[in-house]
Amino acid sequence: MKKNIVANFIGKFWGIFSNFIFIPLYIKYLGFESYSIISFILIIAGIIAILDSGLTATLSREFARNDNKEEDRIKIYKTLESVYIIVVLLSIVGIVLFSDIIADNWIKVKSYTPSQVSGFLKIISIDVGFQLLLRFYMGGLFGLQKQVMANVYQMLWGMLRNGLVIGVIIYYPDLNTFFIWQSAATLIFTFLMKASLDKIVYKRKINFLFSIDKNVLKNVSHFAGGMLLIAIVAAFNTQMDKIVISKLLSLESLGYYTLAVSLSQGMLAIAGPIATAVLPNFTAYYSLKKITEAKDLYNKYALYVSILIFTFLSNIIFFTKPLLWAWTGNLEIVNHVYIILPIVASAYGFVMLQVIPGQVAIANGYTKLNNVLGILSIFITFPGYYFSIKYYQAYGAAVVFLFVQIISTFIYIYFINRKFIKENLLNKIFFKQIFIPFIIAFLVSFMLSRIPQIFSESRIISFIWIGIATFLTLMVTSVIVLPREEIKRFFKFKN
Template identity: 55%
Template structure:
């Protein structure tokens, strides 16, 4: 498990690094409004993720179940792959055929004509479709606990898709070239990861597609998959509706600023996700083996460390937001127009990240009902809230609604998951130890560091080094206050335990 967590951290660290390295370069070579179009493409990809229909999560879960033999896994894989190709076709056609309407009726863009926007959308329809398929195959590798190999493909894909595209746009700085390069890279890596996954499942390298639907297999997985599908649909509304409102009511440039703040805040998700991804097969094995105490102990130990880590980083991110964006982009105007969004969005993503481990507890037990109830309930606030808040308060209004919903749903979600599966003292062990204390301790430490006057605040390198030191110091001090040394050692040595 330790190897898998390290591999996942490397994969997610690449995601962080690629954001910090490449986004400023995209802005430099293509211009900020082009980056805003890229932001809109990312939003569409987020909405189209609903077409995954829970199939990736289902594949990962079925592969990690100890009560499934190799033949069962192969049948599930082939049936889900067949369904997935059908979904990919819907994804590509829906974007391709609606591209003209979106370009003419929805977006407010100054630098590009509706015809150009339509061409961009037609290109990215294939990229988004194959990106979903790539993540489906990656979910299979993760379920088999081949997480080192999964992250090898993740990093390789990121290098080719997000890094080497710079070579192309340096010589031909157009969005057509940018999107075409990303599309080709995604298609190539999708076939490569499929070949590798087939080798594990079938015992041989193959590119053969055996389309097959068996009623028995579908009836076995449909309940979990349908629950995950509803989660995906609701999540798409709840995570993309803010951007959708901004793209409709404000200029596309505003979406670019908002996306920058989101990209910075998503560091919190990227840091927690490797831990959650590595632990899901272990949680599934524990619960399927009726080892409830072991599952509870694993959850309590890891969730405390996760809370300390993300609250420490969130607080530093909030108090040093303007400096971070300036260091990142090298543009003080962009930093001035973006930094006020960061504390609000960072808190929202912190609360969202705190749901990851409880969510894995639910998924390990095949329990998706609660996610759907809370998600659908939150739409009562988000659907009118985003559009009204954006109309009257701009991007800040959208960010505030997003943060409010995440805070409320996180407290409710963790309370109910704890009551059903974890059965710890919700006030003392979770709300107090994992929410309130890390928030207060990390906040005080980061605030004190932010009050120290600096003589090198015009130097990006020295400023980055200082913020890095502040982050490390905040994390260490908060850990020392809240987490006993013996607890840290027990988590490190947890990999020695046997399932």
């Protein structure tokens, strides 16, 4: 499992590295207004992700089940893939049909006409649509424990899509070129990933024969339907703040807010790889009724996630301005984002605390709690975002987002523990797995932030010092919090 975790960390680290390296370069060569349009495109991608319908999670879960035979996996894969291709085509057609309406009524920018913006949306529909299919195939590889292969593909796709495009926009600095390049890169890697997954599942070369088995749809409909509702609710809860900002404030405000979100989502690269690696194990344990093993796995990796999340979150909070300066080198951006970043980062920190309990829920096919909490939170976020953004701008959106995530996290952990883990909630989970790592990481990070930074004007040295502070925080917190035998076992690299 640890090999998969390392592979996932490397893959997710590329996402963090991409944000740090490429976003400032996009702003430099395309301009901040163009980056604001890119930010709006990300909202559309998040909404279109609803069309996933839970099929990616369903494929990964079904591939990971130990009680599925090989012929069952083939039927499941062929059926879900066929449905997914229909979903992708619908998403592309939908974006193209509504591109003029969106450009005329939602996006207001000085440098581009509505017809130009509409053209951007038509181009990016290919990228947004085929990203769904690409992640579907990636989910299949993860479910089959081919996580090293999946991460290699993910990194190469990111290099082509987000990295090499820099060389192109240096000479052709326009959004048409940018979006065409990204769409082409996604198309290429979608077919490459399909070819690899087909070879594993069918034991032969790529297969373009599609069919839909009604029995498969019937068997997975409950789980997939629950995941669809989760996706719809999640889209409201994760995109609503950005949608309202883009409507009530300037597109530049959306750009600043998205920068804070992009940096905060780096924590996905911390918890995400662990969650991805443990899901097949949770699924296998619960399918075989090995409850004790599942409980031990939960306690172990929930503690790992807490240590990692609070380490990075504390350093983001106490080094906000130096981090933004080291990242962008733009004082105007620093002055607009530094107030928002600690709040948004804290919100995503609490979101990440839900990932291990969430994998337990998925392994058991349990989606009800996610949907209930998500729907209830909409009654807070919908009016909350509107009034908070109207009176307090992007800062108000960040505060509402944080408040909802704090409440949701503790409620979610409580019910997942009660239903599946059955651990001592206050002492084992809230105190030892959350409160203690939080206090230690924040104390260590705070003390390190008080050390005078002699070379604070150097972006490179500032970034290096923040990295050292983060590493020291992680080491001290781990040594204090983790059991001694766990530290020894970890460095021996044994499961």
